[in-house]
Every structure is written in structure tokens, then in C-alpha cells.
Amino acid sequence: xxxxxxxxxxxxxxxxxxxxxxxxxxxxxxxxxxxxxxxxxxxxxxxxxxxxxxxxxxxxxxxxxxxxxxxxxxxxxxxxxxxxxxxxxxxxxxxxxxxxxxxxxxxxxxxxxxxxxxxxxxxxxxxxxxxxxxxxxxxxxxxxxxxxxxxxxxxxxxxxxxxxxxxxxxxxxxxxxxxxxxxxxxxxxxxxxxxxxxxxxxxxx
Amino acid sequence: xxxxxxxxxxxxxxxxxxxxxxxxxxxxxxxxxxxxxxxxxxxxxxxxxxxxxxxxxxxxxxxxxxxxxxxxxxxxxxxxxxxxxxxxxxxxxxxxxxxxxxxxxxxxxxxxxxxxxxxxxxxxxxxxxxxxxxxxxxxxxxxxxxxxxxxxxxxxxxxxxxxxxxxxxxxxxxxxxxxxxxxxxxxxxxxxxxxxxxxxxxxxx
Numbered sequence: 001x002x003x004x005x006x007x008x009x010x011x012x013x014x015x016x017x018x019x020x021x022x023x024x025x026x027x028x029x030x031x032x033x034x035x036x037x038x039x040x041x042x043x044x045x046x047x048x049x050x051x052x053x054x055x056x057x058x059x060x061x062x063x064x065x066x067x068x069x070x071x072x073x074x075x076x077x078x079x080x081x082x083x084x085x086x087x088x089x090x091x092x093x094x095x096x097x098x099x100x101x102x103x104x105x106x107x108x109x110x111x112x113x114x115x116x117x118x119x120x121x122x123x124x125x126x127x128x129x130x131x132x133x134x135x136x137x138x139x140x141x142x143x144x145x146x147x148x149x150x151x152x153x154x155x156x157x158x159x160x161x162x163x164x165x166x167x168x169x170x171x172x173x174x175x176x177x178x179x180x181x182x183x184x185x186x187x188x189x190x191x192x193x194x195x196x197x198x199x200x201x202x203x204x205x
Numbered sequence: 206x207x208x209x210x211x212x213x214x215x216x217x218x219x220x221x222x223x224x225x226x227x228x229x230x231x232x233x234x235x236x237x238x239x240x241x242x243x244x245x246x247x248x249x250x251x252x253x254x255x256x257x258x259x260x261x262x263x264x265x266x267x268x269x270x271x272x273x274x275x276x277x278x279x280x281x282x283x284x285x286x287x288x289x290x291x292x293x294x295x296x297x298x299x300x301x302x303x304x305x306x307x308x309x310x311x312x313x314x315x316x317x318x319x320x321x322x323x324x325x326x327x328x329x330x331x332x333x334x335x336x337x338x339x340x341x342x343x344x345x346x347x348x349x350x351x352x353x354x355x356x357x358x359x360x361x362x363x364x365x366x367x368x369x370x371x372x373x374x375x376x377x378x379x380x381x382x383x384x385x386x387x388x389x390x391x392x393x394x395x396x397x398x399x400x401x402x403x404x405x406x407x408x409x410x
Binding site for chain 1: 253257348400401408
């Protein structure tokens with residue numbers, strides 16, 4: 001059976017990946033299964049460049065096929081911010097810094113709501129770029145988008161990241177109010193991962 | 206029939222791509238077939254980043270699937286140089302600049318031979334990274350390598366680039382002395398493009 005390493009330390013993402021990949025006949029490893037650890041900095045300008053950087057560095061270090069992802073929220077009124085800075089939006093200069101009171105997700109959400117206070121245009125999209133890389137051979141990337149609006153205040157306990165303030169198009173609740181199955185059906189990550197699986201099923205034997 | 210744009214202005218590369226892709230049931234367009242022109246600068250640090258940048262920018266501008274490539278020569282004694290600078294090695298600071306007397310290929314070769322004068326280690330490899338991108342959907346990249354040695358002086362009239370001074374492993378002549386068919390069989394580009402075709406045949410319908 002093929003073994004693939006999912007290169008994420010984000011427990012929420014890992015859970016979603018395991019669900020989505022469960023139909024493929026492969027053994028899914030996570031970074032927690034690996035004895036030796038390396039850190040890969042996500043310092044590139046695009047989701048794709050970050051995801052490829054992670055996939056290539058982990059694949060080289062562990063000498064096995066890797067799936068890596070970079071994802072984020074692009075808010076129209078903020079010219080696409082937080083974008084690649086989504087995970088650490090609270091601490092970047094753009095729009096002023098925010099203290100962590102409970103956790104990073106909450107600090108990020110607090111800052112975003114502050115910047116959108118009184119703004120009419122609350123259009124946003126979640127973007128996911130998922131990369132598969134087999135060392136010194138080939139790579140595949142897929143893109144998934146989920147369009148929606150930013151809520152006035154956080155609602156719901158599911159998901160992670162900006163889910164409590166992201167209302168997907170056609171819904172009257174936030175992403176954090178959806179069940180994991182509902183979220184995977186419409187989410188940027190679900191869309192990108194299903195596209196990848198669709199290709200991998202044809203290419204990997 | 207599917208249409209794919211080959212995003213290169215290098216006539217040598219375009220000829221090789223057309224030969225290699227002739228077995229696929231697709232219409233191959235080149236940048237010369239396009240009425241409106243854009244320039245994409247290859248200013249990234251890796252072959253993959255350059256090839257992806259080209260593929261994405263052309264795909265967005267022309268709104269169609271694109272194949273782009275970046276390739277170069279990595280010389281062990283020069284820590285991998287000329288690498289991503291292969292096409293304009295003559296004019297970069299590393300190792301001193303070289304005047305163009307006849308053409309860029311000859312100026313690049315002259316500089317490389319000057320830097321390797323009297324050196325014992327003449328090991329090198331050609332690297333090709335080929336990218337296919339279907340806008341807002343998915344991308345594939347493949348890697349091809351051709352290992353060899355740098356000759357003492359240029360021989361042969363075929364190919365382009367560093368071919369007159371590149372002796373592939375297992376051969377006693379330079380890449381520029383091979384027929385186009387022989388070169389495609391062993392070349393970095395031939396290997397990467399065949400891998401890509403093998404995947405595209407399964408994925409594109």
C-alpha cells in the first residue's frame with residue numbers, strides 16, 4: 001500500500017484530510033507519526049508557493065510522497081488580506097496588531113471584525129491550494145474556492161480559523177455551525193482535496 | 206479537441222515540445238499564434254517557481270490551459286550555477302561578465318569554459334521542470350534530469366544552449382552532436398515532457 005505524509009501540524013486540517021482521503025487505498029501518515037522533526041517556514045507570497053515549499057522540503061527530508069496545503073481567507077474590502085497571513089493576521093502590521101487573549105483564532109477574528117466595522121462590502125472567499133509531491137518525479141496542485149460573507153460577530157463551535165465569522169454563499173449560518181460532513185462538501189479544502197484525489201486515483205498505482 | 210498553449214519564445218524548445226506532444230490528441234498553440242502579447246519575467250529562485258509563474262500568468266491572460274517550462278544546467282564545481290541563470294549566465298555578476306560576440310549561447314559557453322579551466326570536476330546535470338496549468342482548477346509539474354560532463358571545447362551544431370559542451374553520461378559525444386530524436390530520448394526535457402504526457406493522457410478527456 002502507498003504511504004503518503006500529510007504535512008500539517010494543524011489538528012483541524014489533519015482531521016479533515018483524513019476524512020477526505022479515507023476512500024483512497026493509501027496509508028496516511030501525519031507529522032506526529034514521524035520521529036525526526038523539521039520546521040518549514042511559510043514565508044512565500046502565494047498559497048501555492050507556500051504549499052509547494054512545504055511539500056518539497058518534507059518530501060526531501062522524509063524521502064516519501066507528501067501532501068501539503070496552504071489556505072486562507074481573502075476579504076475583498078481589504079484587498080485580499082489576510083490572504084497568506086490568515087494564520088497570523090493578529091500580529092502583522094497591516095491594520096494594527098491585536099493581543100492574544102484566548103487563542104490565535106480569536107485574535108485573528110477580533111482584528112478582522114474591527115477592520116470591517118461599519119463596512120458594507122463583506123464579500124470574502126476561502127482559498128485552498130493542495131499539493132501532492134513525489135520527490136524528483138512529479139507534483140500536482142489543485143485549487144478550491146468557497147465564496148461567502150463575513151458575519152458581524154462569531155457564531156458556532158465547529159471548524160477552526162475564521163469559520164465562526166464566515167457565512168458561505170447560499171447559507172444563513174456560519175461555517176462553524178455546519179457539521180464536519182456539511183463543511184467538507186462545500187469547503188475550499190474539500191473541493192481542492194476531492195480534485196486531487198480524482199487525479200491521484202488515475203495516476204497512482 | 207483540447208487546445209494547449211506552449212508558453213515559450215525559444216524556437217529550439219518549441220520544436221522539441223511539438224515533437225514530444227505530437228502523439229497527444231491536442232491542438233498545440235505557441236505564443237507566436239497569439240495576437241495580444243505579454244512579457245513574463247523569469248525572476249524566481251527555482252526552475253519550478255519560474256515555470257509556474259509563466260504558466261499561471263499566460264493561462265490567466267489567454268484564459269486557456271498552458272504548458273510552460275524552465276530548464277537549466279547545474280554544474281557541481283560551481284555550486285549549481287548557472288542554474289536558473291543559464292540563459293543569461295554571460296551577464297550576471299557571478300564569475301565576471303562576458304561580452305556577446307556572436308550570440309548569447311556562445312557567450313554563456315565561453316564564460317562557463319573559462320570558469321572550469323583547469324578544473325578536474327566537470328560533472329553537471331541538465332534540469333527541466335515542465336508545468337501544465339488549467340486556470341482556477343489544477344496544475345501538474347514534472348521533473349527531468351540528464352547527467353553528464355562539461356567538455357573542454359564546444360563540438361556539434363545540433364540542439365541549443367549548452368548542448369555543444371554537454372557530454373551525456375554513457376556517450377562520447379556532446380548533446381549537440383546527437384540527432385533531435387536521440388536528444389529527445391535522453392534529454393531532461395524529453396524525460397519531463399514524457400512524464401507529463403503520461404499523466405495528462407489519464408487526466409484530460
